Amino acid sequence: MNRSIYRLGALRPIAAAVLACCSASVFAQAAESTLPAVVVKGSRSVAEENLLPVTTESITAAQAAQVINGMNVEDTIKYAPSVLVRKRFIGDTNAPMATRTTGINASARSLVYADGILLSALINNNNGNGSPQWFMVAPEEIERVDIMYGPFSAMYAGNSYGAVTVIKTRMPTEFEGSVKASVATENFNLYSTSTRLPAGEVNVNLGNRSGDLSWWFSANHLDSFSQPITFGSVTQSTTAASGSSPVINGAIAAQSRTGGAIQLVGAGSATHTLQDIAKIKLAYDFSPLVTGAYTLGFWQNNQVATAQSYLRTASGTPYYGGSSGNVNIGGNSYSASSIGSQFSSNTVQQQHWMQSLSLNAKKQGAWDWEAVATNFFYSQDLTRTSTGLYPAAQLSGTGRISDAGGTGWSTLDMKGTWHEEGLAPSHTVSFGGHLDQYKLVNPTYNTTDWMNGANGSLYSDSRGKTSTEALWAQDAWRWSPSVVATIGGRFEWWRAYDGYNFATASSGTTYAINQPEVTASGFSPKLSLAWQASDLWSVTASFGKALRFPTVGELYQNISTGSTYTQANPYLRPEKVLSGELAFERNTADSKLRISLFEEHVRDALISQTSTITGTTTPTAFTQNVDATRQRGIEIAGQHDDVLVKGLQLSGSVTWVDAVITENSSYVATTPGATSVGKRVPYVPQLRATVVATYRPDDQWAGTLAGRFSRRMYATVDNTDTNTSTYQGFDGYFVIDTRIQYKVDRHWTASVGIDNLTNKQYFLYHAFPQRTLYADLKYTF
Template sequence: MHRHHLLRGVSAGALLIVCACSVAPAFAQESLPTIDVGAAPSDSGRAATWSPTRADGTPAFVEKFKLPNTVASVTRKDIEDKINVIDTEDVVKYLPSLFVRKRNNGDTQAVLQTRTWGVGSSARSLVYADDLLLTALIGNDNTIGAPRWGLVAPEEIERVDMLYGPFAAQYPGNSLGGVLQITTRMPDKLEVTAKQTVSLQDYSLYGTSRLLHTEVTSASVGDKVGDFSWFVSANYAHGTTQPLSFATTGAGTMYPGAYWATNKFGSPNVVVGSTGNLENDQINAKLKLAYDFSPTIRATYTLGFWSNDGTSVPENYLAPGTESFSVASSRSSFGSGYYRIQEKMLTNALAVKSNTRGLFDFEVSAAHFTYLQSDQRQPTTALANGYSQAGRNTRYDGTYWSLLDLKGIVRPEGVLAGHDISFGLHGDHFHLNNPVWNTDSWTSGMASATSIQTFGAGTTRTQALWAQDSWKFHPDFKFTVGGRWEHWQASDGVNQSGASVVYQPNLYHTRFSPKGSLQWTPDNDWTITGSIGLANRFPTVKELYNLSTVNNQVVNPNPNLRPEVALSSELAIERKIGDDGNVRVSFFNEEVRDAIISQSSYISGTNVLSTVTSNVDKIRNRGVELAFRKDNVLLKGLEFSGSMTYLDARVLADSSWVASSAYPWNTSVVGKNVPNVPDWRWTLAATYRPDEHWALTAAARFQGRMWTTLDNNDVAHGVYQSFDRFFVVDTKISYKWNKHLSFAFGIDNLNNYKYFLFHPFPQRTFVFSGKYEFGRARGERGIFFEGDEPGLFDAFRTAFAR
């Protein structure tokens, strides 16, 4: 099966190349891309444009609403030249301080790690695609809370911008880690693209050794006719993955074919097999429509569909002749690792925006996300010679969220000239529906459902008003002040375990979050910005109400959680380096009261992990970030960029801490490292463009190890469930044969560094791609194709002439 899909992907790529080779080389000089790592630039004009990037490189949405945040950006050209991209989340891998916990190609649990928060904090950052919120604020974890990256195909992306810190009043308290804005493109002429990508990973660990593959086929077509523009894209991916987890005995007894290891606490944990060996098919389809009512008012509508169909089959390491699942203590691990998952999601987004850059502009947007289908079926356990027919079906059907935003900005003249006053109204609604059904036949799903094993459901709603004034009171100074008022409520909470049903009380909170920023630009080379902001992060539905078992780990909700309150500050100092570079250093500090943190410990006498979510009185995250970029270093066409981040994250007070029976000597966690955040991170990338055809990139990434418990007792590393340090080197060679045809070859994790972030992460992976694109414009004599290439386009011209 695997070979068939691999050959199919390679054949599609070969067909793409053969069809395109009738076009002879021709190339027009293009400007080199940049990665902006500085603070949002100051005002530079108000030319009306629908481009996502202003002429000075500023993200259009940042300039429009005068957002005070430090911004780092990556453009479509950067993505094509420098980054090996299989999934959309790959595009942020070299941005300062960021890391995405992408375990495998097609991962549905890829959480964004930010400057101050780690991979278990999905609700402490926001990921948007245009006006659609991809972050699933129904949870704050590595599973259901991860952004729905699959709803955006990489080929749609025009640029990606990261806004650091909760300093903009228009974003909720979930922005305390930052806001990642993905801007997709709309055509201004007829364009057609096709791309084939193949990745190959040579994986070897414990008893698993195989060649893993992913094939991605992308196509899009779009046009602009008068005031109406449209864009249709489709993305199909088929792949196989390395094991995501392992079956272990939790004891020190060895078996033929097993592997000696420990768990993250250093206790014996013999590995007897691998689980989470996924083979999946994913489809993304998108329709985008836009209509220009005038040169400055545009309406857009987006309809998106995503589906995922995957199967995981465990691999038993025990030697031939050994009864398949004779190790009773590992049977539940094998059972939970054998499953079928099917998901279908639908999104709708509608927006009407003005872009006059004059006295007044507005934006009205609404978005809705819904799970059409989401079920994971699996047996209850493995038996001595197979699997139980009885099983369970975990479902999220009926889970959804909706958002409405009304925004405006006034740029007065006269005595109030220099003020840019923005304001808005926000509403959101998040609903979780998560029953886990017992079944007589897990392969039949709901057709054989017998009873509820666990059930969690609930709703949160927020209504918010915000306002912000960006005041240029002096040619060298800009002062931004704002605030956000929010009313939040949680309702309809219900938990069920077996026959026991508990209806949870409703919760209500009203909070105000002030913001302030002062920017000083003493000359054209220096920019110094100081920012401070309060962020109120309300609990998610899953933190409040969801009772479930994930990867053999019991997850307990807490219906009495208090909102966490974070006071964040940053001092950013930026210096331009000539006309093609800059360097920035940011000192940041964040103090969080009532931090909502989930903690895991083993249930006494078992190897079953139990997770409990609670409020920690006070933690502090402080550190420094250095980011830089410079073009034409030593020779023309050589670009260097990179960043380095140090974070000191500590628990300052936790009155609710209770020592576990396994570690009774840990009587306090004060002074311990905050879970799931590394101390050091750095990236370094070099790109050389010897001419307009070639781009050669080498990049390195490092991240320090992390603790996963409040008492920092997970002392082992390099084992399943540990969070290790890693150092990986990536390369990419991009070749643009002409303006229509391009190829790329790259290697991720060239040095084949083997590490765990709970799960084993990908080893050395080879990535190949071929892309073909063409367009046509309209002239006085009708339709004609771009370029003067002979061959295929001559044939088209001849056909049109006839």
């Protein structure tokens, strides 16, 4: 069915009517309001402000500064229950968020917002270009972060079934500012790589409020070096080397993640990162009840990644392979070209812009209204990669240029809330409309000079768009002073269109395909019942259905195997999620405890798996609908102040989850007898825990000792990746962190800390940071 009316700003009549009513009422309130403003002190979570029936964990900026060694905003949620942000190094731009039921390769199964601006890059569902744009927020500008678990609010799209992370940044009430300098250093030793990795960051904030106008300016500069992100290897040879083959030393015998024998030949993607953020936020009170706000953010990133060879010739010079011939490694014969393909360099040049325009009208009577329009745009996004042989390829030679410039997304949200008036109000009804559009542009060109050359012939291309329209409503219905039922639903219309793929096979043959337009729609009901059982205990039972529509990247991917090209699969079905949670909470003046029992069933789960393309014998990885998965478990989270001694606070969480594939008719075995049914869902560990102890003897000192634990994960649907402690494997780990903060006076604050105190070496596909020392100094005025 052709639905060409789906464009940003063109809604179905019912959606347009709701949004028009919201807009009209907002401006009517701005014109008629004469009541004095009411200033509410304190900062409530998003769930509290919107009466959302969801389990929420929060952390304020002050708490994060005391307990967390951080140089990027995603570090703020390092110890949140059931959460893992796969951040490989300081300044990593590929840092997806995993939750209690979703893995680190499933970025589109959670949502990240900053002041209403969507930071989630729902152009893909992976741990690469689908990762949230965390870097658009500097750590020093945040006020608090809320994490809401599960798809139990009609206000959010089905991508919320993992979690919704909402970052709230500061706006001043008077003139204020701060300057903060941070440094870090890591000593990394693994295989034949031994190096020191420094990082430094400077952040400046200024803000003021004068009459009806308030403004905030933030600037941040980061300079960091990473450990190797990849390791090159060749399969262990069983062919004896000839006497004429050159002898090469330095290879390291190891095993792949499936247990196969390999020889490690070098390390790759050691990255030097330079990043800058500049942001300005303006807010103006048009009346005591109506406020408008505008945000403009700019981020640029320049990275250089290089490779290191472990191999040496008989004379001791580095060896990087060759274009032909064989070499002798340990008495066996290896192809020089296979070794040569393991080494490459790349540069990244990125400039991203984000904008937000909002209008908020709050009335002391029955109605509140809010409208938010946002845009995220990649004005430049170039990755240049060498394809020639090292060492010459380090500086010049053939390569490819991947250009994601023009990629971006726009959103529009309007929300209204009606509060029943009276001495004992029974209903709070909220409703709204949503519109979004995502655009992926990603051609790759051949070039004769990978560092500075112009685009040559087209090598591959992936393009497409998706858009979603939604209407939602929910009613928080107070049955009695101790019981509240929240009933809601969300209806969504989704479309994928303008899909295009171009690919070049190894034979040089090219393939171009215009993909068909596809549509889907559906209704997602929500139900929650909260009971305040006593002054201390509350019980909440929640149920929600969610539809998670495929991203552009999942729909329009190129698959090329040898001389055969198979078109992308634009017919992926939406994930259909049924989720439930039963939460028991106990709150006292100095403690809180939550026990959550949860279960989640996903039909048509979109998981990258391995199968065989018709006409080939080589397994190929691609995204496909897995018939059914089931995740069930228990999460315990708590905090207690003044434990044993005054000033000692203990907090922590433990999450156990049984996540299995229950049906998978599309699975093709990669090894004899393998199966995916009954196996663990990829990237979801069975057990994860955190514990944090912070001692505050007075208002000046705070010392923290924290631990992070996870059992191993699997990366394949058939769980055949049995070897964890290797590149591409997923280790279990226990990591200890420590931090000390000292407030010298009202202006100066100094902190020092260590992450990975015991220098644990572990892999989460990539080798993760080893012991890292942090120090920062902040001046506030």
